[in-house]
Amino acid sequence: MPKSPDPLIKLLRRDKRYSLEAYVFVFEALAFAQGKLGMGRDVAAEPKPAAAPVEAEEDDESTEGSERHLTGQELCEAIRIYALDQFGFMAKCVLNSWGIHKTGDFGDIVFNLIEVERMRKTPEDRREDFDDVFDFDTGLVQSFEFKLND
Numbered sequence: 001m002p003k004s005p006d007p008l009i010k011l012l013r014r015d016k017r018y019s020l021e022a023y024v025f026v027f028e029a030l031a032f033a034q035g036k037l038g039m040g041r042d043v044a045a046e047p048k049p050a051a052a053p054v055e056a057e058e059d060d061e062s063t064e065g066s067e068r069h070l071t072g073q074e075l076c077e078a079i080r081i082y083a084l085d086q087f088g089f090m091a092k093c094v095l096n097s098w099g100i101h102k103t104g105d106f107g108d109i110v111f112n113l114i115e116v117e118r119m120r121k122t123p124e125d126r127r128e129d130f131d132d133v134f135d136f137d138t139g140l141v142q143s144f145e146f147k148l149n150d
Contacts, residue, residue: 007116013059021100026109030119033070033078041069042112042146043122069122075110076103080139092140117134 012020033039070078083091101107107130113119 008118011116014114015108017066018099018105018112019097020145021111022095022100022109023052025083025095025098026075026106026113027118029079029082030070030075032082032085033075034068037078037081037112039095040073043069072107072125073133076106076130076133079106080134082142089144089146091139091144092136093101094137095136095140102136104131106130 008020008023012021083095087094095101100109107127110119110130111121111127114121
C-alpha cells in the first residue's frame with residue numbers, strides 16, 4: 001500500500017502561492033529567533049488533536065504542552081533579521097521569488113503550517129498579527145547596511 005504524501009507536500013499542492021523554500025525559511029527563521037536571538041517565551045500551546053500522530057523527528061519540547069513561543073510580530077522581526085543575515089541586499093528579491101511580498105504572507109505560511117500540524121499556536125495567536133508589521137522596502141532594502149571588512 002503506498003504511503004500517504006507528507007502533509008507539507010499536500011499543502012504545496014493545495015496552496016501554490018508559496019514555494020517549499022518559503023516554508024523551510026520560516027522554520028529556519030523561527031529556530032534562528034529562538035536560538036541565536038534568544039526570542040520567545042515558554043507558553044502552553046494548543047494541544048494537538050488526539051488522532052494526530054507524533055512525528056518521530058520532533059523533539060520533546062515540541063510534543064509536550066510547553067514550548068518557546070514568538071508572537072506574529074516577533075516572528076516577522078526575526079524573519080526580517082534572518083533574511084538580511086542570509087541574503088543581504090538581495091533579501092527582498094529572494095523572498096519575492098518564493099511568493100512572499102508582505103508580512104501578511106508570513107502569517108499565511110505560519111497558519112498553513114499550523115493547519116497541517118507542522119507548527120502550533122496559542123489561543124491568543126491570530127493570522128492578523130502578521131499584517132503590516134514592516135514594509136519590505138523599508139525593512140529589507142533601506143535598512144540594509146553594507147559592511148566593510150577591516
